[in-house]
Amino acid sequence: MGSVSTRNEPLRLVDPPRRPQDPGEPFPWSATIDSTYSTRDAIDALALAPFLRGDQPFARQAHLDRARPDAALRPAGSRIVRAVADDDSSALLAAGDGWSLRAVRWGGGSATVEVTASTDELAIAVLAEATEGAAQPRDADATVEMGFWHMDVRRPARRRRQITAPVWPEIRGNYAADVAAGLDRLMGLAVTEVRGRLVLLHGEPGTGKTTALRALARAWAPWCQVDCVVDPEELFSNPGYLMEVAAGADGDDEDSRWRLLVLEDCDELIRGEAKEAAGQKLSRLLNLTDGMLGQGRKVLIAITTNEDLSRLHPAVVRPGRCLAQLEVGRLSATEARDWLARQNHTGAGSFTDGATLAELVAHRDGDIHIQSTTDHTPDVGMYL
Structure with missing residues (x-):
């Protein structure tokens, strides 16, 4: 018996044929379960089984940005084979005559429904029945879809969520005039x-860099999809992960829309005195912007950092590489006073040197500190 597997692979081949296999023949496989796998992994494996065997060789999938909480996400009268739920998500496997269905709900309200069936027509019909009326109406003007990439246990994963996104003119007054x-x-x-x-976007914390990026996602929505990478250090340490993200959610390089990858607080990655290991990650980042990896791909990268411009690596800010390079700084004393006046609030006297947006919001709303501190003066000779 021959096999190819590792401890962390959910599927492995067994008894491979001794002759070239007809693509129409059932796919020989078995599921390998160990302590790294969850109950939802088991549902994923069971959902693949009829497709791999060839009993249900047709598959259809739908994604709902906001699924109604009471939507069953399966046809009426179908049989639930497996179901699992936790604090953040849930999944179920349902079956009917000639078809199987896997439905996954995410904590942000989105859901994915995938159907395999004996015919393509049956898969389409079952998927339509499972998702009919399941989408929850939303205020399209208040939110924008954003993807969130992270490295899962075995492979890169991307989740889509609707996030609130302000209209730029409504928040423009939160920034200094030049910014x-x-x-x-x-x-x-x-x-x-x-x-x-x-x-x-660089500048001290609390100046509104992330808020500006949310507004940018909304402003660019007609032509650009915005994705946030929650583990940028892992992204540029793992070439396989990087290739997956560079290719796009579905490997759709032919998509006419651009993609903006957001990397927040990447100080270690782009700092001028980066160590050798970080230097390799920086090289991969720059290769994605204008090197071989970025060729033919409509990919932009947005980086936020708290570092001063003078401390950034010169390769990052060289001419021609940046589409935009903005220092998002503090509002001046006059701008801070005007901001509070627009909020029907007074008392900007304490901000004689200007203020960050976060400081102004805290001042307006009443900053609450829950803390416990004791003034200890260490004795001479104590270990410091």
Whole structure:
């Protein structure tokens, strides 16, 4: 018996044929379960079984950005084979005559429904019945779809969620005049005006860099999909992960839309004195922007960092690489006073040196500190 498997692979081949296999023949396989697998992994494996065997060789899938909480996500009268739920998600495996269905709900409200069936017509019909009326109406003007990439136990994974996204003119007053002017140009950028591939927002914490990126996702929604990479260090340490993200969610390089990958707080990655290991990650990042890896792909990268521009690696800020390079700084004392006045709030006297957006919001709403501190003066001779 021959096999190829590792401890962490959910599927392995057994008894491979001694002759070239007809693509129409059932796929020989077995499931390998160990302590790294969850009950939902078992549902995933069971859902694949009829497709791999060839009993149900047709598959159809639908994704719902916001599924109604009371939607069954399966046809009426179907039989539930397996079901699992936790605090963040749930999954079920249902079956009927000639078909199987796997439905997964995510904590953010989205859901995926996948059907395998003996015929394509049956798969389409079952999927339509399972998802009919399941989508929850939403205010399309208040949210935007964003993808979230992370490295799962075995493979890269991307989850889609609807996030609230402000309209840029409504939050423009949260930024200093020079910053707002630069963001005006960035928000209004047309797809034909894309030159560099890197959007760099730097400045101290609390100045509104992330909020600006959410507004950018909404402003660019007609021509650009925004994805956030939650583990950028892992992304540039793992070539397989990087290739998956560079290719897109479904490997759809032919998609006419651009993609913006958001990497937040990447100080270690782009700092000028990066160590050798970080230097390799930086090289991969730059290769994605204008190297071989980025060729033919409509991929932009947005990086936020708290570092001062002078501390960033010169390769990051070289001419021609950045589409936008903005220092998102503090509002001046006058701008802080005007901001509070627009909020019907007074008392900007404490911000004589200006203020960050976070400081102004805390001042407006009443900053609450829950803390316990004791003033200890260490005795001479104590270990410090």
